[in-house]
């Protein structure tokens with residue numbers, strides 16, 4: 049054959065990064081600040097029950113992990 053198989057550099061690494069970011073609250077900007085002051089918990093993923101500090105984090109988490117479950121229902125995930 050002799051063809052050089054180029055390794056696909058992205059995929060798994062990018063997914064891992066996405067998952068990591070979904071679970072880390074960087075809390076940057078005014079929105080993050082408001083979220084921090086507002087709620088002790090914020091949001092909880094109702095699929096895997098992990099806590100998410102903000103709507104944004106939850107959305108990233110959802111897109112990384114649960115798109116197969118359909119659309120994210122924010123109200124359902126909101127901690128009361």
Ligand SMILES: [Zn+2]
Nearest residue numbers: 093095096097
């Ligand atoms: Zn989840």
